Amino acid sequence: MNAPRPDAELLAAFAGRADQTAFAELVERHGPMVVRVAEAILRDRHGAEDVAQAAFLVLARKAAGLRRSETVAPWLHRVAWRLAIDELRRRQ
Numbered sequence: 001m002n003a004p005r006p007d008a009e010l011l012a013a014f015a016g017r018a019d020q021t022a023f024a025e026l027v028e029r030h031g032p033m034v035v036r037v038a039e040a041i042l043r044d045r046h047g048a049e050d051v052a053q054a055a056f057l058v059l060a061r062k063a064a065g066l067r068r069s070e071t072v073a074p075w076l077h078r079v080a081w082r083l084a085i086d087e088l089r090r091r092q
Helices: 007-017 020-042 045-065 073-091
Strands: none
Touching: 007 020, 007 045, 020 045, 020 073, 045 073
C-alpha cells in the first residue's frame, strides 16, 4: 500500500495540471473537518455541507496562489470558519 501523498503535492498537482484526482483526495482527507467546523458554528448539517462545498470552491480558485505547506488543513479551517460565520450573520 502506498503512503498518502502530502497535501502540498496534491495541491501542486491540482494547481499545475488540474488533476481532479488530487483535488478529490484533498476533499476526502479534509472534508469531514471542514463540515465539523461549519456545523459547530451553524448547528445545521445541511448548512455545514453547503459551507464545506463553498470552502472547497475557494480552494479550487486559489490553489495556484497558496503557499505549498505540508497541509492545507489550517487554511481550510480558517476559510470554513469565516464562511460559516458569514452564513450565520446572513441568517440573523
